[in-house]
Amino acid sequence: MYLVAEVALNVPLYRNFDYLIEPHIQSDIAVGCRVAVQFGRQQLIGIVIKLKSDSEFMSKLRPISSLIDSHPIIDGHLISLVEFASHYYQNPLGESYQVALPNLLNKGEDLDKSAVPIIKLVDQNTKVTGKKQRQLIEHLIDSGSTPVTELSALGFSSSTVKSLLEKSIIEKTIEYNRDWQSKPLAKGDKPKLNREQAVALAAINQQSGYTCYLLEGVTGSGKTEVYLQALEKPLQQGQQALVLVPEIGLTPQTVNRFRRRFPNVPIMLWHSAMTDHERLSTWRAAQNQSAAIVIGTRSSVFLPFAQLAMIIVDEEHDLSFKQQDSLRYHARDLACFRAAKLAIPLILGSATPSLESVQNAKNQKYQLLTLTERAQTQTDNQYVLLDMRGQHQQSGLAQATLEYIKKELKRRKQVMVFLNRRGFSPSLICHECGWLSQCQRCSANATYHKHIRNLICHHCGSQEYVPTQCPCCGSTQIIPAGQGTEQVAEFLSEAFPDTPITRVDRDSTRKKGSLEAALNEINKGEPRILIGTQMLAKGHHFSEVSLVVIMDVDSGLYSYDFRATEHLAQLITQVSGRAGRSGEAGTVLLQTHFPEHPLLQDLINNGYQDFAHYALTEREEMQLPPFNCLAIIRCESHNPNDINNFLYDLIPEQLPSGIQLLGPVPAALERVAGKYRYQLHVQGNERKELHRYLNQLVSYISQSKLATKVRWSIDIDPVSMA
Ligand SMILES: Nc1ncnc2c1ncn2[C@@H]1O[C@H](COP(=O)(O)OP(=O)(O)OP(=O)(O)O)[C@@H](O)[C@H]1O
Numbered sequence: 071m072y073l074v075a076e077v078a079l080n081v082p083l084y085r086n087f088d089y090l091i092e093p094h095i096q097s098d099i100a101v102g103c104r105v106a107v108q109f110g111r112q113q114l115i116g117i118v119i120k121l122k123s124d125s126e127f128m129s130k131l132r133p134i135s136s137l138i139d140s141h142p143i144i145d146g147h148l149i150s151l152v153e154f155a156s157h158y159y160q161n162p163l164g165e166s167y168q169v170a171l172p173n174l175l176n177k178g179e180d181l182d183k184s185a186v187p188i189i190k191l192v193d194q195n196t197k198v199t200g201k202k203q204r205q206l207i208e209h210l211i212d213s214g215s216t217p218v219t220e221l222s223a224l225g226f227s228s229s230t231v232k233s234l235l236e237k238s239i240i241e242k243t244i245e246y247n248r249d250w251q252s253k254p255l256a257k258g259d260k261p262k263l264n265r266e267q268a269v270a271l272a273a274i275n276q277q278s279g280y281t282c283y284l285l286e287g288v289t290g291s292g293k294t295e296v297y298l299q300a301l302e303k304p305l306q307q308g309q310q311a312l313v314l315v316p317e318i319g320l321t322p323q324t325v326n327r328f329r330r331r332f333p334n335v336p337i338m339l340w341h342s343a344m345t346d347h348e349r350l351s352t353w354r355a356a357q358n359q360s361a362a363i364v365i366g367t368r369s370s371v372f373l374p375f376a377q378l379a380m381i382i383v384d385e386e387h388d389l390s391f392k393q394q395d396s397l398r399y400h401a402r403d404l405a406c407f408r409a410a411k412l413a414i415p416l417i418l419g420s421a422t423p424s425l426e427s428v429q430n431a432k433n434q435k436y437q438l439l440t441l442t443e444r445a446q447t448q449t450d451n452q453y454v455l456l457d458m459r460g461q462h463q464q465s466g467l468a469q470a471t472l473e474y475i476k477k478e479l480k481r482r483k484q485v486m487v488f489l490n491r492r493g494f495s496p497s498l499i500c501h502e503c504g505w506l507s508q509c510q511r512c513s514a515n516a517t518y519h520k521h522i523r524n525l526i527c528h529h530c531g532s533q534e535y536v537p538t539q540c541p542c543c544g545s546t547q548i549i550p551a552g553q554g555t556e557q558v559a560e561f562l563s564e565a566f567p568d569t570p571i572t573r574v575d576r577d578s579t580r581k582k583g584s585l586e587a588a589l590n591e592i593n594k595g596e597p598r599i600l601i602g603t604q605m606l607a608k609g610h611h612f613s614e615v616s617l618v619v620i621m622d623v624d625s626g627l628y629s630y631d632f633r634a635t636e637h638l639a640q641l642i643t644q645v646s647g648r649a650g651r652s653g654e655a656g657t658v659l660l661q662t663h664f665p666e667h668p669l670l671q672d673l674i675n676n677g678y679q680d681f682a683h684y685a686l687t688e689r690e691e692m693q694l695p696p697f698n699c700l701a702i703i704r705c706e707s708h709n710p711n712d713i714n715n716f717l718y719d720l721i722p723e724q725l726p727s728g729i730q731l732l733g734p735v736p737a738a739l740e741r742v743a744g745k746y747r748y749q750l751h752v753q754g755n756e757r758k759e760l761h762r763y764l765n766q767l768v769s770y771i772s773q774s775k776l777a778t779k780v781r782w783s784i785d786i787d788p789v790s791m792a
């Protein structure tokens with residue numbers, strides 16, 4: 071008989087806690103149930119991870135206060151996933167469950183809540199007058215149906231929905247059922263695959279069990295089409311699939327494409343803009359199989375599918391798949407663990423795969439499938455390296471660039487200008503004494519946002535008014551230094567007064583539905599200049615863009631981070647992929663002061679694959695990941711002495727062989743929000759050795775008094791050195 075439950079609690083301690091099982095819950099309690107327990111003076115909710123007949127602290131144990139679930143809420147597979155993640159990323163188990171489970175479950179919410187209704191279009195013909203109502207109808211024509219929980223994020227208010235319901239143009243139904251599993255799979259129109267796509271699909275369909283496929287296809291080569299057709303097999307068998315996408319890749323266009331293709335299959339979403347209730351409903355739908363496909367961002371890798379038969383990771387190189395706090399997991403790598411454990415296929419797709427994945431394909435850990443041709447055009451984009459040395463610039467744009475833009479607009483095309491910096495200018499400078507606007511709390515500039523007349527620190531968020539006089543010398547000549555998207559948009563609207571301009575960055579898309587509205591404007595296809603950051607760079611299919619201008623190439627060429635060149639090459643390739651997507655080849659113009667730089671030359675002449683090949687050779691020579699394994703111990707505190715004491719204490723007199731320590735070194739931003747930040751890099755030649763060493767290190771730290779004076783964290787396989 072089990073008398074003791076071992077419980078994982080969300081506390082920053084590397085251990086679990088034993089509680090007594092009282093007789094009245096003995097028959098119901100099981101591994102995977104939530105319990106409420108007394109911890110110190112607080113009531114906490116935890117997960118039962120083990121049942122035991124004894125405990126070394128038996129006489130001191132407190133009883134479980136209450137059993138929340140009469141059945142386990144997670145199965146053995148999910149438990150092993152969270153345990154693996156906790157172990158691999160050296161994060162306490164209770165904290166890891168906190169990340170893996172939806173908020174409401176962590177707070178003790180009952181799992182048995184009613185299902186989410188969907189709305190459907192039932193009458194396309196009745197005319198409506200309201201603009202929003204018309205937009206909703208258009209959206210439903212595109213998507214077929216949409217869960218009510220997604221509507222507000224799309225910018226549709228409940229009153230819009232209500233008026234259409236009253237006119238019986240749409241209906242609201244609950245489709246909490248698993249009918250889809252027994253019905254024959256309905257498929258919307260689909261194109262005939264080209265040869266390369268067909269080869270890739272055949273390879274995926276041929277095998278059963280676990281294989282990880284790296285689908286490396288140039289932008290626009292029809293990777294998504296391969297995913298869609300690969301999904302047919304599991305769906306036909308009534309099995310589920312998970313499609314992981316980057317945070318900004320989850321556009322309505324993408325989702326609609328899946329819904330149009332599989333009209334009688336329930337497809338649900340998972341992303342950070344959803345409310346807790348919305349997320350819980352997706353979680354439950356994955357579990358009770360009323361969702362066939364979930365399209366989700368990073369943390370959807372933890373969803374409790376009952377019949378998972380395929381995982382797809384789109385844009386597998388994307389940095390948003392790595393969580394940057396608490397449990398610092400990489401969703402792609404956990405997807406890999408999960409697929410192997412379940413013996414199901416995993417498809418990693420990208421035009422610009424991470425060097426890790428390229429290397430795994432070389433080692434035959436992944437099976438490489440390549441798409442070299444664009445699906446709808448035969449032509450490759452043409453690159454222009456624009457030498458910026460000595461060029462006259464206006465708001466960061468060379469005269470020659472403006473000529474290119476003018477030419478394309480005249481041909482009634484769209485032009486996309488990419489600059490990965492929002493705001494008006496990255497700082498203000500005093501023209502007389504050289505004072506620079508800086509954040510008081512960070513070792514960083516404060517960005518000038520002109521329309522709100524504020525200086526905002528993009529690291530700690532602190533804001534202040536723009537001074538009318540220089541705080542140093544009193545001069546009134548304070549001018550913007552450098553460019554952000556706000557400035558470029560302003561300048562271009564003066565330079566091309568007759569052309570509409572759409573700016574897409576985090577500032578311009580704060581309002582719900584505004585990104586959607588901007589994308590709709592762009593998709594109308596009229597001549598237009600688009601200016602934006604990362605948000606514009608990936609995944610979008612704008613058919614009329616014929617010229618892409620990348621303004622600031624140089625900042626990625628020389629950086630403290632050994633991954634900077636990889637990220638730059640990915641960015642250039644991805645951004646370029648937005649040009650020339652229908653019919654004719656597009657032009658990609660790179661403004662640079664280093665036109666002879668080997669990276670740029672290689673990339674534009676030979677493509678990303680070639681770049682990746684040479685970049686890997688370089689990594690191998692320098693013994694950097696993926697040729698060794700890396701972890702960073704980060705530490706921050708108001709007091710630099712405490713940091714020093716803590717980090718130097720970790721350096722032993724003798725290191726085990728195969729392990730190297732580097733540092734302590736200051737972080738790229740040495741101070742953020744008033745705190746100093748330092749790092750210690752731990753490198754291992756072999757994964758096993760590194761993990762053995764880190765285990766010891768973490769258990770040492772968790773006992774260390776010096777650790778209590780600082781904030782520390784450990785990052786395994788970091789994607790950023792910041
Ligand atoms: N075999 C095909 N025949 C005709 N059109 C196709 C084919 N495959 C894909 N397409 C079309 O080509 C366009 C690009 O395809 P898709 O979006 O699947 O490419 P992708 O590789 O996923 O693009 P990106 O890298 O930009 O995400 C889409 O409009 C798609 O419908």
Ligand SMILES: [Zn+2]
Pocket residue numbers: 509510511512514527528529530531532742743
């Ligand atoms: Zn700051």
